Amino acid sequence: MLAIRLPDEIEARLETLAKRTGRTKTFYAREAIVQHLEDLEDLYLAERVVKRIQSGKEQSAGLDEVEARLGLAD
Template sequence: MSKHIAIRLPDETYGRLQALAERTGRTATLLYIRQAIETHLEDLGDIYLTQAAMERIRSGESKIISGEEFWRGMDD
């Protein structure tokens, strides 16, 4: 199942999107917007997880270990 979503784009961004769609013969919404979201969704998830990990390190809840310590712990 798929869901619909509506967004507002600045005129310049919308124009660029439409121009690209016309040059390539593709539809803007179906291909480019969906592709952009799917491409960047994983990156955004990684960024948020990294920020959360850094906060745990800053608060002392987690600590940074060396690669050697990491691999030594894998043998346990």
């Protein structure tokens, strides 16, 4: 269970959206959290990869190189 306090303006916007669409405020809060959580997970994964590349533990490849490895080069 999660309880959050929202600023009055955000609460009002959420209430309006819920009324206009026939969905609950909980539905939209859950959707927003899930989407943001996915974005954060992607961000942190990308940051870890960048650190591994910068430290030499991992290498990157350009599009031309990847296409050539996969036999997709023109």
